[in-house]
């Protein structure tokens with residue numbers, strides 16, 4: 001049954017709705033709509049000038065409407081008079097093809113038509129910085145191996161507890177919080193869910209974490225590598241495929257018996273699981289353009305060893321069992337972990353590209369290739385024939401542009417718009433002058 005947002009407002013004392021959508025660069029945009037006006041908005045959507053956001057539109061385009069998806073509505077736990085609701089972008093009665101939530105919805109429908117329902121859990125790591133973003137917020141958080149640091153996590157207890165309490169209130173099933181591997185870095189885990197639900201929660205988690213951090217005088221950042229020399233912000237995704245969405249899911253398709261002696265079956269991945277993983281491996285270099293979408297992303301992957309001793313990020317397209325030094329880890333039967341994505345990834349495009357690559361893998365019966373049960377950080381040089389991940393954003397965009405089947409699966413309109421916007425961003429980056437250039441070129 002569809003939630004009536006006007007009634008929701010009345011029942012819950014909501015005065016304003018944020019009708020929100022996410023653009024190609026992951027920016028969350030919203031209009032603040034008073035509850036008195038929500039009934040009409042629920043039907044028609046809130047109007048935006050698409051050109052004013054990163055969606056590859058011109059000032060001449062007609063109004064873009066974000067039509068709220070009432071099933072996504074969340075009352076802000078820290079400001080209950082406001083409710084957030086994800087919107088689907090529509091123009092002249094048609095879904096805007098390149099809008100990230102629409103790209104994901106289309107791929108979910110495509111997978112569902114084949115009886116496949118992707119569920120994911122994500123690990124959205126973040127740093128707590130000073131408000132200007134220049135330093136980590138805790139001057140005493142200086143340990144060489146700060147992961148799980150009991151004292152440091154308790155110095156930020158009030159922030160972590162507040163966010164975790166809100167997740168408990170919202171029914172997300174949070175189950176653990178910790179200090180992560182970089183000074184100033186934290187991770188909070190909640191239960192996996194259907195891909196669209198996880199994408200909405202991922203978006204809301206970023207908004208919530210930034211908001212709570214601000215209220216405590218800090219600045220939360222999901223930037224892939226906010227501090228040189230420290231471990232970066234990953235956004236690992238744990239992936240499984242089920243026979244039905246939501247609570248109707250009974251069978252994990254990845255956990256079904258594989259009647260073969262493949263290297264994936266040994267780890268408890270079914271044949272469909274093997275092919276899905278094969279699709280991820282096949283498209284890895286191209287999908288990095290989505291999972292690692294910024295200039296800064298490439299300072300996390302391919303990085304030199306960090307102060308803690310490991311980057312915890314991959315540099316090569318390899319997979320393995322329960323071993324964190326590869327791009328894909330199969331930690332146990334029925335799921336695998338993609339360790340490539342970083343904190344800058346667009347919550348909707350991350351899920352979309354996983355489904356696009358995985359579906360292609362199943363359709364083409366892709367094989368993930370050889371399993372390497374080695375420490376990639378120490379012995380990676382021994383691996384022959386596995387592609388290296390792109391070294392920078394431009395390489396990733398070129399890989400994406402070359403990958404015709406992934407581009408088609410993500411949608412031609414989306415792919416063209418994304419490549420165009422991202423190429424402009426790259427041009428903007430390369431035309432800026434840095435101190436490094438001066439230091440290394442002035443006296444040449």
Ligand SMILES: [Mg+2]
Pocket residue numbers: 123125180187234
């Ligand atoms: Mg982590």
